[in-house]
Amino acid sequence: MKFAVDLHMHSCLSPCGDMDMTPNNIVNMCKLKELDMIAVTDHNTAGQLRPIKLIADAIGIGLLPGMELTTAEDAHMLAYFRTVDEAIAFSDEIYPHLPNIKNKPSLFGTQAFMNDDDEIVGEEPKLLLNALDLSIDKLFNMVKERGGLAIPAHINRGTNGILQALGFLPPDIPFPALEVTKGLPLPHKGIPDVKQLHSSDAHYLEDIFEREEFLDLAAPTPDAFFDYILS
Numbered sequence: 001m002k003f004a005v006d007l008h009m010h011s012c013l014s015p016c017g018d019m020d021m022t023p024n025n026i027v028n029m030c031k032l033k034e035l036d037m038i039a040v041t042d043h044n045t046a047g048q049l050r051p052i053k054l055i056a057d058a059i060g061i062g063l064l065p066g067m068e069l070t071t072a073e074d075a076h077m078l079a080y081f082r083t084v085d086e087a088i089a090f091s092d093e094i095y096p097h098l099p100n101i102k103n104k105p106s107l108f109g110t111q112a113f114m115n116d117d118d119e120i121v122g123e124e125p126k127l128l129l130n131a132l133d134l135s136i137d138k139l140f141n142m143v144k145e146r147g148g149l150a151i152p153a154h155i156n157r158g159t160n161g162i163l164q165a166l167g168f169l170p171p172d173i174p175f176p177a178l179e180v181t182k183g184l185p186l187p188h189k190g191i192p193d194v195k196q197l198h199s200s201d202a203h204y205l206e207d208i209f210e211r212e213e214f215l216d217l218a219a220p221t222p223d224a225f226f227d228y229i230l231s
Helices: 023-032 049-059 084-097 136-145 162-166 222-230
Strands: 002-009 037-040 066-070 076-080 112-114 120-123 149-152 177-179 195-197 214-216
Touching: 002 066, 002 076, 023 037, 023 049, 037 049, 049 084, 066 084, 076 136, 076 222, 084 136, 136 149, 149 222, 214 222
Parallel strands: 002 037, 149 177, 177 195
Antiparallel strands: 002 214, 066 076, 076 149, 112 120
8 A cells, every 4th residue: 555655854853953843843744744654863863753653643643763873974874663662772872972062052953852742851962963983884783783774865965875975885785775865866876776765854844745755555654664675
């Protein structure tokens, strides 16, 4: 069955995420846009997922727990997990690998933790945009060993796409899928024959996808998504 998805967007916990990207605003906007499953993938953290999960469950939208990792090579990689608990455990594990550099809200934006009433309950002190001191292959293996999926993000866009960061896709890393930005060129050589995902990478509510990207899933659930990617 075809389900409408947007599996890469940022909340106000990401410094680059607009402050209107609150848990309730995100989920309700996705409901208005008639999406079936979403993933909120903040930079190097899963710290906003619990309230988003509560709201998504109440509204009836599937949530794929995830985050967007920045590797030591400055490449962005999506990490998806089957449960929020698994995502948060991994988030806690990588936190010590984030440089101890304080965020400057006036420069980078506020990194706000919110509850399910969209009340600010704290701020992340470390700048989440920085690269972890973990390489692409190390992070890939860590995610895989913990039951997750590691998928390079927007590989053909910007300096943080893996093709720009490295100049190639590492042939010895068996990525199960790739996120590709629509409308931008993709090299014909060196791209493995794996599933390709297309997401909004929304930092603002208006940029969240409409019903335009569909996946053939058994249900709009993390388990069904994992089955689809690994099949």
